[in-house]
Amino acid sequence: xxxxxxxxxxxxxxxxxxxxxxxxxxxxxxxxxxxxxxxxxxxxxxxxxxxxxxxxxxxxxxxxxxxxxxxxxxxxxxxxxxxxxxxxxxxxxxxxxxxxxxxxxxxxxxxxxxxxxxxxxxxxxxxxxxxxxxxxxxxxxxxxxxxxxxxxxxxxxxxxxxxxxxxxxxxxxxxxxxxxxxxxxxxxxxxxxxxxxxxxxxxxxxxxxxxxxxxxxxxxxxxxxxxxxxxxxxxxxxxxxxxxxxxxxxxxxxxxxxxxxxxxxxxxxxxxxxxxxxxxxxxxxxxxxxxxxxxxxxxxxxxxxxxxxxxxxxxxxxxxxxxxxxxxxxxxxxxxxxxxxxxxxxxxxxxxxxxxxxxxxxxxxxxxx
Amino acid sequence: xxxxxxxxxxxxxxxxxxxxxxxxxxxxxxxxxxxxxxxxxxxxxxxxxxxxxxxxxxxxxxxxxxxxxxxxxxxxxxxxxxxxxxxxxxxxxxxxxxxxxxxxxxxxxxxxxxxxxxxxxxxxxxxxxxxxxxxxxxxxxxxxxxxxxxxxxxxxxxxxxxxxxxxxxxxxxxxxxxxxxxxxxxxxxxxxxxxxxxxxxxxxxxxxxxxxxxxxxxxxxxxxxxxxxxxxxxxxxxxxxxxxxxxxxxxxxxxxxxxxxxxxxxxxxxxxxxxxxxxxxxxxxxxxxxxxxxxxxxxxxxxxxxxxxxxxxxxxxxxxxxxxxxxxxxxxxxxxxxxxxxxxxxxxxxxxxxxxxxxxxxxxxxxxx
Numbered sequence: 001x002x003x004x005x006x007x008x009x010x011x012x013x014x015x016x017x018x019x020x021x022x023x024x025x026x027x028x029x030x031x032x033x034x035x036x037x038x039x040x041x042x043x044x045x046x047x048x049x050x051x052x053x054x055x056x057x058x059x060x061x062x063x064x065x066x067x068x069x070x071x072x073x074x075x076x077x078x079x080x081x082x083x084x085x086x087x088x089x090x091x092x093x094x095x096x097x098x099x100x101x102x103x104x105x106x107x108x109x110x111x112x113x114x115x116x117x118x119x120x121x122x123x124x125x126x127x128x129x130x131x132x133x134x135x136x137x138x139x140x141x142x143x144x145x146x147x148x149x150x151x152x153x154x155x156x157x158x159x160x161x162x163x164x165x166x167x168x169x170x171x172x173x174x175x176x177x178x179x180x181x182x183x184x185x186x187x188x189x190x191x192x193x194x195x196x197x198x199x200x201x202x203x204x205x206x207x208x209x210x211x212x213x214x215x216x217x218x219x220x221x222x223x224x225x226x227x228x229x230x231x232x233x234x235x236x237x238x239x240x241x242x243x244x245x246x247x248x249x250x251x252x253x254x255x256x257x258x259x260x261x262x263x264x265x266x267x268x269x270x271x272x273x274x275x276x277x278x279x280x281x282x283x284x285x286x287x288x289x290x291x292x293x294x295x296x297x298x299x300x301x302x303x304x305x306x307x308x309x310x311x312x313x314x315x316x317x318x319x320x321x322x323x324x325x326x327x328x329x330x331x332x333x334x335x336x337x338x339x340x341x342x343x344x345x346x347x348x349x350x351x352x353x354x355x356x357x358x359x360x361x362x363x364x365x366x367x368x369x
Numbered sequence: 370x371x372x373x374x375x376x377x378x379x380x381x382x383x384x385x386x387x388x389x390x391x392x393x394x395x396x397x398x399x400x401x402x403x404x405x406x407x408x409x410x411x412x413x414x415x416x417x418x419x420x421x422x423x424x425x426x427x428x429x430x431x432x433x434x435x436x437x438x439x440x441x442x443x444x445x446x447x448x449x450x451x452x453x454x455x456x457x458x459x460x461x462x463x464x465x466x467x468x469x470x471x472x473x474x475x476x477x478x479x480x481x482x483x484x485x486x487x488x489x490x491x492x493x494x495x496x497x498x499x500x501x502x503x504x505x506x507x508x509x510x511x512x513x514x515x516x517x518x519x520x521x522x523x524x525x526x527x528x529x530x531x532x533x534x535x536x537x538x539x540x541x542x543x544x545x546x547x548x549x550x551x552x553x554x555x556x557x558x559x560x561x562x563x564x565x566x567x568x569x570x571x572x573x574x575x576x577x578x579x580x581x582x583x584x585x586x587x588x589x590x591x592x593x594x595x596x597x598x599x600x601x602x603x604x605x606x607x608x609x610x611x612x613x614x615x616x617x618x619x620x621x622x623x624x625x626x627x628x629x630x631x632x633x634x635x636x637x638x639x640x641x642x643x644x645x646x647x648x649x650x651x652x653x654x655x656x657x658x659x660x661x662x663x664x665x666x667x668x669x670x671x672x673x674x675x676x677x678x679x680x681x682x683x684x685x686x687x688x689x690x691x692x693x694x695x696x697x698x699x700x701x702x703x704x705x706x707x708x709x710x711x712x713x714x715x716x717x718x719x720x721x722x723x724x725x726x727x728x729x730x731x732x733x734x735x736x737x738x
Contacts, residue, residue, distance in 0.1 A: 008618055
């Protein structure tokens with residue numbers, strides 16, 4: 001499946017697109033009706049090594065924000081997630097599953113608490129905006145629910161601190177993991193969080209004024225020249241090794257948060273009320289049927305994973321792989337998949353049937369350990 | 370912006386993907402988190418001429434269905450659209466704007482009435498599923514709202530009738546425009562509608578069993594050999610000339626249905642109640658500010674339209690173009706755009722500023738007349 005991406009206004013450009021194109025973007029994905037640059041003519045492996053050693057700028061504008069504001073904002077956000085938000089503080093980023101009344105996953109945003117009555121949900125690929133708007137209207141809540149002009153730019157890699165300090169000053173050093181501060185850029189106070197879709201460290205800058213997009217990109221680019229700054233994107237090898245999940249890939253609405261290993265973000269406390277709590281409580285009380293695991297498998301480089309690949313144990317169906325790629329560091333294919341309880345233990349042998357029809361010997365093994 | 374589309378499970382394949390790939394798909398778009406094949410190595414112009422003369426198979430599985438079923442189904446569907454559905458009959462397809470409480474567009478599906486308590490909304494590119502689920506839950510409606518396993522295959526072009534008759538029998542001739550019948554394929558009754566996203570005539574087959582996808586494709590393909598059947602897709606030249614709008618391109622949530630020329634689908638009858646009726650009534654009572662129009666413009670072939678292009682009249686801002694392409698038949702560029710009232714009359718001269726910085730002389734002119 002190598003095909004060009006067709007161009008249209010519907011697949012929205014970002015404030016950084018002119019720089020992305022000037023840098024020779026070679027691969028795009030689409031998330032939330034917006035382009036996500038995925039490659040710049042180098043291999044995913046080259047990008048992987050660079051990310052682990054230097055610093056990259058990622059145009060993740062597609063992480064759109066659902067802005068929930070008003071006297072019922074906290075109530076609506078809590079209705080949407082099993083995560084207990086009672087202790088959430090202003091300036092905190094909270095990773096949170098969103099579920100429907102059947103406990104099926106709808107998204108897994110990072111929730112930013114901007115004020116007691118103001119939240120951003122930094123979303124994965126589904127229109128949470130419509131879900132939140134429908135609930136607000138139906139439950140007659142006093143909130144506004146909008147998609148603001150916010151386009152996150154992610155600065156990732158071990159040199160991210162050094163680069164960010166040059167542009168935003170030493171205040172960046174005081175930002176703790178999954179916390180944010182308001183920092184000045186060209187006279188505008190931007191939300192800057194220590195977060196990002198990699199395990200190499202870094203920041204996400206929530207630019208809330210598209211007209212500053214090129215200035216922000218250029219400031220970081222110029223300040224990073226001697227740090228070997230490069231354009232990048234969420235790296236498939238790195239995210240699989242780190243066990244970072246992706247809505248639509250590792251899990252869908254067919255899955256509940258317990259299957260996704262998100263039990264620590266699911267409260268069953270009597271005073272926490274959310275949609276789907278009854279359904280999730282029933283699932284929680286029973287024996288979990290399946291859960292996401294890492295699987296390593298051998299053979300040469302596997303093809304891209306455009307659909308699930310079946311797993312089997314002694315000829316018996318044993319779940320599936322949802323994302324797979326060759327790791328140049330581990331010198332094997334690494335993957336994430338959903339395994340039934342009886343086969344999900346570390347060290348379990350499995351057989352992978354790849355899209356090319358090849359069978360590979362695999363083993364369940366926690367790469368994130 | 371020529372870049373490859375990155376592959377992942379999240380950008381869902383369709384039941385027809387193996388055939389699409391074997392036929393050498395060269396361009397993909399993404400709609401509703403699913404691939405939409407857009408090209409097969411031939412030019413858009415070649416596809417255009419072929420569509421006007423022969424018959425094409427389009428994999429439009431991305432036209433996902435929102436299945437609304439239950440005692441409150443009719444109520445929920447009516448809540449979502451200004452179109453008066455009181456007279457809707459089983460077997461009818463109804464093009465309908467969906468709006469929010471501010472009268473902003475959310476989608477423009479074709480609604481299929483399957484039974485008094487059962488509807489499909491065949492949607493454009495937004496998660497209407499989440500909007501409908503949120504409303505159903507909030508308003509406590511007795512309905513199920515799901516995305517079923519339905520993957521429309523579109524058969525378009527002047528030879529569509531001949532081809533469909535060979536596969537489905539002469540019953541296809543009895544299907545009136547925007548009506549559907551249940552016709553047998555391999556022992557399964559499929560919804561077959563006389564509809565489609567072109568003005569060349571044709572059908573949409575709502576395959577509701579993915580496992581029959583390749584059989585259906587092959588049956589049509591083999592039966593169409595001497596009819597010069599080819600793989601195709603919604604053709605940009607043809608759709609612009611025909612004035613077929615596209616959510617996300619010609620209009621967004623920032624627009625109301627009156628701006629989209631959908632007044633005939635907006636009821637203000639006292640007994641028709643829908644979300645956004647108050648807001649839409651206010652807009653309706655006032656002078657409309659802007660509306661979508663055709664604009665022809667000269668010069669050589671324009672670049673692809675990845676974002677809106679400004680229009681001006683005597684140096685004054687006068688709306689924008691949202692989609693534009695060269696028409697080999699009219700020997701000029703054809704486009705759709707949003708024009709303010711004072712400049713929307715047929716024959717109005719405008720200046721187009723293309724993405725490549727070129728200025729072109731244009732004129733407002735109804736191509737669909």
